[in-house]
Amino acid sequence: MRTENSGDNKVISFSTIPDTAAPFLVFENISNPYRPDFFSDIDLKGFKIDGQFKLAFNEKVLPGDGAIVISNGTETRIVQIDDASQVTFDESGGVTIDLKNDLIAGTTYQVRMAKGVIVDTAGNDFAGLDVTSKIMQTSEPVLTFSNVSRGIAGYDTEGSFFQFIADDLVIKADGKIVLGFDEKVIAGSGDIIFSNGVDTVTIPITDTRQVIFEESGSDEYGRVVIDPTDDLIPGAIYNVRMDRGVITDTAGNPFAGGSVNLTAIDSVPLLIDSYPSNRGGFKIDGFTDGKIKFKFDEPVMAGHGDLILSNGEDKRVIAIDDNSQVTFDDSGEVIIDLDENLVADTTYTAQLASGVIVDKAGNPFAGFNNVEFEAFTSNPVMAGRLHSLPSDDAVLLFDEPVKANSGDIIITGERVISNFSLFLSHEIRTETVSIPINDSSQISFDSYLYTTAPGSLTIAPHLAPYFNVTHFSIVKIEDGAITDVDGNPFAGFSQIGSTENSTGPILLASIPASGSVIKTDDDIRLIFNEKVVPGNGDIVFSNGMDTRIVSIDDVSQVTFDALGNVFVNPHDDLMIDTTYTVSMANGAILDVAGNRFAGFTNGQVKVIDSAPLLLDSDALYYGIFETDNIPSLNPPSFFPVNGRFFQADKTISFYFDEKVKAGKGDLILSSGTDTRVVSIDDTSQISFDEFGGVSIDLTDDLVPDTTYNVLIPEGVITDISGNPYAGLSNAAIKTIKPIDTTKLHPLLFSVKIGDTIELDFKEKVVPGSGDIFISSGTDTRVIAINDTSQVTFDDSGVVIIDPAQDLDKNTNYEMHIEQGAIVDTDGNPYEAPSYLPSANAEVIPIFDLTDYESNVNNLNLDGVIYASTGVMLY
Template identity: 30%
Template sequence: MSPTNLYSKYNSAKTLNLKEAAPDTTAPVPVSSNLSNHQQQVAVNANISITFDEPIKAGYRVFIISNGLGDIRRIGTLGAEIKGNTITLNPEADLLANNQYFVQMEAGAVTDNAGNKVAAVMDTSALTFTTAVDKTAPLPLSVTPSNHAEQVQVSSDIVATFNERIMAGNGNIIISNGQGDTRTIAAGDVSQVSFSKGHAGTQININPSKNLLSGSQYYVLVDNDAITDLAGNAFAGTQDNTAFTFKTFSDTTAPLLKENTSPALVGVVTLQFNEAIKAGAGAIVIADSQGNKRSIAIHDTTQVAISTFFATEATVTITPKEGLVAGAQYYVQMDSGVLTDLAGNAFAGIQGTAQSFTTAIPTPPIPINSTPADEQGQVALASDITIKFNEAVKLGAGHFIISNGQGDTRTIVGNDSSQVHYAYNSNSKLTDTTTVIINPKQDLLAGSQYFVQMESGAVTDYEGAPVASVMDTTALNFTTVAVDVTAPIALSSTPGNNAQQVPTNGTITAQFNEPIKAGTGTFILSNGQGDTRTIAANDYPQISVYSNNIIIHPTQFLQADSPYSLQVDNAAITDLQGNAFAGGILNFVTAPAPVDTTAPSLYFNQDTQLISADIKLQFNEAIKLGVGTLVLSNGLGDTRTIAIDDHSQVSIKDSVTLVIHPTQPLLANAQYSIQIDGGTVTDLAGNSFAGIQDTTNAQFYTIADTTAPTIQAPSYSYTRPRQLVNEDISLGFDEQIKAGAGKITVSDGQGDTRIIDIKDSTQIKLEGPTLTINPSQDLHSNSHYSVQLDAGIVTDLSGNAFAGINNIEAIAFDTAGKKPDAAANHPVQEINHGGTQGAYDNKDVLIFNFDTAVTWQGGFNLPQHSFGGHDVVLSADGLSASVELDAASTVTTGDVLYLTGLSDGFGNTGDVMFTL
């Protein structure tokens, strides 16, 4: 065969000047093919052979066979047949009929025996051919279940494999037992019919929405236009109800009871069966030894629940509305037919005393340890009292009593949420219901010995058993610290005094000899050269206090190579009793700024690129945008010149990646180059990237995008922890998306259903690959929600439509409450006591109102925020907090105050900001 155009540029005469032992540095050259250029009527299952001018072996790149309309076959050479000088390409699936294809070869697709890589041939006109028109109808090769099969499971799919790729036509598939159970399924019904991408697209899978009947003879009919090949040739179908039949498994065995689990005090009776069951007719009877009976209708879902696991076992859970008596003997009885298996076989029932159980006798919760411990000394006056029990407890109506026996007695009811709450585990984000924290409204007295008593019923376990009374004054006692009149002393600091080479972006930490809190003064940080920061002691987040430590986090970096001093005045820091730190000065010198004179460099190794995907250029260091343009071009008329400051098409990701997102997809099956002006990108020190001027330095080949976008797991594997009721629902896709057409349904299945149009910009936001849903009204708390999306509601940038989600548990989540926040109306109120309204004078009371009931979390105290000497007090209902100002108060209009460590009833925690 004469050489084809694919190889014409290699066909000039070559002169080989070989010397003894000289290395082979000449790449192999293709010289012929079994197909001629522009050949017509090529069989769709034809192989393509290419012969080179020397023996070859597999490389690590691919050959590309494409019709330029989305059918792209990338064929690796490692698994291809190579004999001597010839490689044979055998596409996994037949080519499309009546289509023009071209063949391309990536550089390095094959090598010679010396390892020299073949050069790329990306010209789409080098070798083209047209496949023959397909006029042959598809034929089935195999069907599961097989014809005349017996004992077929009622849930089985029907799977047929054809001799070529197939797709849905316009007709129906009928599955019938000829005795009333007939399923007419449209071939295009994607909920019951799928055409697999596996098996080279030759399979159809039929999955009826409901199981077939057991013990029935079924036949399958297929309309003559229900299934076609990709050329539109229709499968002949079958209208003969004897052509394909099978018989489902006949279940005539009644279900059997496996075991009974003794119930707890709450009265939960569990019966386990050996197969899936359903409610029949009649009632379940719970009888006691005295002849008293409770009859519960089997269809009463408030008292009877049936759960099936893998169709091999089931559980019936009976929860009588009235709890059973502790320590009593009971019997479960039911007639035959109250329960049946899915085939209708009746459970024989339970008669007389055959199924008996004795209810458990409750054991009251027991306290096992406490903080402070018994006989502990030096307990801080503001300490909480923590009691841990041997099981989960509920807060009851009994009292905790804290007393020093000398007039200071605090009687606190167990369910007083303003002073008693559960512990909170900050790691697991869960409430610890085995641990109760008592936080008296007023601090304890100094130098006093206290005892703690607990009345019966202060807490109960979850079955209602009350804790036993503990009134012994020696059971838990402790002594508070003596009256403290000593000011705190600074022990150390980081950086140390007169330290050198201090990082400009660091923090300043000081450690004291006792726990401290922010006072009412200021910190002055200055280099005496124009950079002076005056920071109030209550300026959160620049000032934070943890136990014995205070940390200063300047909001801006310090100046490099500069001497700084930190002056602390004598009101900025106090101990917990209000004794003020004397103040002082800390001197240090910041490190010189490092000199960066190296320009950033680019790494780009993207051989192929989807036409609608972002183009990512990765640099070796953090970059910023400079001045100039970049050019994308295929050299054949599609040239995009993009200004580097065009933020609709250019962005920086992860500080080191320049991302180009063209407003329109690139052309498919084309070789593109990237050119970048020098100075278009710089590093953070201002060193300019040299740019790319050569069109061969950064090249890629475009591929048509025919794959629909999918939601990435687990962006809503979304069986996830509780979601706040006012939190956005964000769904991440595997590629950039745009709005299509359709609705999103967010529903709890209990009456709260939100149907949102994808183009409703007030509730929908599309950004890159993320779909964000922000319902106009908060969701209901403590509810189970699902999200469903219509097919085509979004598409990728190439127009491929998202398949949609109809399964109500595919995207599902439970709601909690929302994080505590300031009330929308009147967040701060002033009760004026004789001064000027709004002036915040001595004896005025500030009230901070919340949008939900809150409690303090253990281990947190409210900072005083320049209120003077008074603490903030939480109201009994948790909806507000208040503080009385005194003469030392410095708060004024415009101050921003933070109340920290708040939690609502769902365990949602957060700080709440108020502006005066």
């Protein structure tokens, strides 16, 4: 883009690159509408005679030229693409085909569309469509969702993870059955019958105590909750039957009904995750706050008894009703915050008797009696280092996030002393350089989720022209120069060694880790501390029945990259639900200098199917993630994040371990009074990215201060190969109002005379309308929020206030931000916390300014200044 001046006018000239990419189809519901397993004996696997065909594209599309041809061989419908009475286009790439006349039941239609019938906004042609659709005999309501699954999982009394998988569907004896339909439904006439051959329970469909028809406010979906007054008998197999017409749509069309077998299991709470895990590690404070955490599949409360922890000499008996050490929340999480830290470097056993923890109905958790874990120090520990040449950088890995404190890192290298005469000559001298730990131009810190080394320090020294490219050594890190986030010091070291390598390569990590799981079609990744190459030898996989011998130089199965990664991908997928031992011969892998990797003999992986796994969600207050029990994806050092509150107007995000796409069916959010059913192919509300992310941007905001249950049936989301995500049923979102009074963190960095004032928000904010007042009573500054010479906003939510003139030394100031001066990108104004006085402006006590040169000790070591009144800026 170029700007030119022409008199008083500005002329902006620019060139554009034409869009030549054709639109492509992301989803269509024509060929295989999704149906759940519940009542699967009824053949409802086709398309309704009065259903709507839906297409979803990757971009906005428009009518081109031509028609959609729909034919069953006997009759043919020709629908012009610009016939707005039958074909509608939305702004997000959706196309809906709603035929004037019903299709013929019991027949199969071919749906065809030639190239160019649909185009994108640049005029690029959609390639066309040719699919078939089986038409059902009915326009009756169709079951699209059920919360009942074929299995259940948790930890047993020995602390081992188990999965109970049944041929029939599984339900807790006191559980509810939730059924979702493709349209609004109401009670018809008849009964829902539960029978185990001995005991029969008959529930009239009109019994509002046991059958609830939830009001959705829409005719596009319906939801029924069946909650028997009396619990089912654990261990019994029930046949659940519903005759045709027991449920109908609002026009009186009957639901076909059906029958299904359910296995009733005990109504006891199940432990689905814990920190520490059995035979895992437990950091006594610091990164984990020294808290023991249990996660259950339902809300629980204190029963009677104790949690007992013992290392043989140190025994702790924690009464479950000791609310100074034990807390319960509504999501099923129990947190034990010990009065005193456990003893580091010892092994503890943990015991919890049956009934110490119970669910809200009083059903006891079975407890555990053979769980042990290793307690270790709160100080950060170096977990490894990555080999590097000076032209790159050196990375030190830690077992938790770390930060700079005070001190130096000392390195040595070779200085080149040149003599620029007629003939260039030089000599090399060994030099020592001290780098201050807080020199951000040479040292940086980072943290990573879902890794065995969550913290790292990167050293990129300013070497040139002082050091040549041979090597440099880190000879010392001073004690206390580095701390964890709570200030616990790293002990430091002397002479870690040279970046020049003379020993064999080191295996830093593997994905998956030994003892964890791998998908049947996934690669195995080995991560070394330096670049490696093939040597001589094999990698051997064996489960006792199936043995694979993979030669290290077989480039069709083993690949090496320049960063020290080795990828092993056997020609044939490994066998599901079996455990393989993995071994590698000494010398099968070498570094570039020819040094041998020692190999290994005891690697072990359990093989699971290829379905995508849900890693996390920024919205869920609680939820069961498949990866909660997969060490390679969620190691014991990281307890899954729960207890998130979600702003009601924000986009809901889910993060999978691989790229996913829309399958068949709906995502359902329900609070009991507000239910949202979002078709997974509704591209106006749901989008998929290239990295496994799914974003749900609801047309209408959720209701604030409300708990929504989240239901995603199996197959609604699949990976790119079509493998179905197993679904999510035990999860919830807790909403808060869009303006969260805890938006502002207590962060004002390194305030001294001449420094800026920084406000750090949780989301991007922009200038609204109004002023900032900074006043000491005798010195008052009025700064317009849109005065870019004094106020700047960045994309990360940081607002920097830089008064044109320095504030007075040794003076108390108050800062006032007018209502509406700072807003988020939706225009919502920043609100003051309720405990601060406010009138037309917000009065926020801020800080004492000190003479930095003469009174530096008054500053906190971490550079964070708190309000002088004791009120922190939130």
